[in-house]
Amino acid sequence: MNCKLCTQKAIIDSPSYCKKHFLKYVEQTAKQTIKKYDLLKRSDKVCVAVSGGKDSITLLYILKQLKYDVEALAIDEGIKNYRDETLAFLKRFCKKHKIKLIIKSFEKEVGKRLDKIVKTGNPACTICGTFRRSLLNKYTKNYDKIATGHNLDDEAQAVLMNLLKAQKSLYDRQGPKTGKRKGFTQKIKPLYFLKEKEIMIYSILMNFDVPFTECPYAKDSFRAYVRDELNLLETQKPGTKKNILLKYLKNKSAEKNKLELSFCPLCGEPCAEEICNSCRIRKTLGLIA
Ligand code: SF4
Ligand SMILES: [Zn+2]
Numbered sequence: 001m002n003c004k005l006c007t008q009k010a011i012i013d014s015p016s017y018c019k020k021h022f023l024k025y026v027e028q029t030a031k032q033t034i035k036k037y038d039l040l041k042r043s044d045k046v047c048v049a050v051s052g053g054k055d056s057i058t059l060l061y062i063l064k065q066l067k068y069d070v071e072a073l074a075i076d077e078g079i080k081n082y083r084d085e086t087l088a089f090l091k092r093f094c095k096k097h098k099i100k101l102i103i104k105s106f107e108k109e110v111g112k113r114l115d116k117i118v119k120t121g122n123p124a125c126t127i128c129g130t131f132r133r134s135l136l137n138k139y140t141k142n143y144d145k146i147a148t149g150h151n152l153d154d155e156a157q158a159v160l161m162n163l164l165k166a167q168k169s170l171y172d173r174q175g176p177k178t179g180k181r182k183g184f185t186q187k188i189k190p191l192y193f194l195k196e197k198e199i200m201i202y203s204i205l206m207n208f209d210v211p212f213t214e215c216p217y218a219k220d221s222f223r224a225y226v227r228d229e230l231n232l233l234e235t236q237k238p239g240t241k242k243n244i245l246l247k248y249l250k251n252k253s254a255e256k257n258k259l260e261l262s263f264c265p266l267c268g269e270p271c272a273e274e275i276c277n278s279c280r281i282r283k284t285l286g287l288i289a
């Protein structure tokens with residue numbers, strides 16, 4: 001099959017593009033999402049939340065190429081045989097592309113590595129996600145936006161996960177950008193309409209040399225279950241994931257912040273209850289008094 005824009009052989013079908021036009025398609029899709037959903041202003045200082053995986057690296061690279069003022073923030077959760085390798089790669093990548101990289105660790109910031117917390121029978125992803133979100137917000141106060149590498153697959157999964165768990169307030173907060181809320185740095189997702197497979201191919205064609213190691217705790221997560229079911233649906237009915245997002249965005253009610261937020265007396269971060277989730281977990285784990 002040939003590329004739909006030139007006479008070269010296509011390297012991917014649906015959409016069928018040659019290498020040159022495929023790379024352009026990925027970059028243009030991100031650019032159009034930024035424009036259509038008003039994700040960035042030229043004057044914005046952007047912090048890209050990087051894991052060292054294909055998605056965040058592709059996002060960091062594209063934003064840098066588009067000449068946005070970007071820096072990168074990585075969280076070292078303390079996951080043996082996974083995070084060490086991705087952090088080493090991130091340091092090399094950021095040095096090569098002259099991007100400032102900031103690294104914050106669970107060990108230093110919350111008092112324990114994730115591996116040690118999980119050993120005592122605690123759910124890895126819930127704890128990891130709570131601490132990570134809290135640290136991302138805490139260390140991005142001097143930026144206008146946090147950009148994350150969430151792709152079309154991630155976002156379709158998130159819509160379903162929140163539906164299945166009946167998490168209405170989280171469900172309403174999906175989409176290419178979060179609303180502006182006091183105490184929170186606004187989050188944007190320029191790769192929202194790109195499939196995971198497309199980003200994977202882009203990162204390979206660009207020779208990013210991203211380590212394709214997966215977090216050892218990922219397979220046990222609820223997300224992994226939803227991902228597998230959704231992949232099955234997509235195989236049977238191609239376009240399912242994109243349709244979920246398009247319908248979601250069409251019906252999305254305006255983000256209402258009915259939740260009264262205050263600020264955690266222990267760490268100063270925004271919270272809906274007496275103390276924030278991160279401090280509540282740290283207390284339960286005996287990491288703070
Ligand atoms: S899979 Fe779970 S434990 Fe691993 S990095 Fe993601 S949220 Fe953290
Ligand atoms: Zn072409």
Ligand SMILES: [Zn+2]
Pocket residue numbers: 264265266267268269275276277278279280
């Ligand atoms: Zn707190």
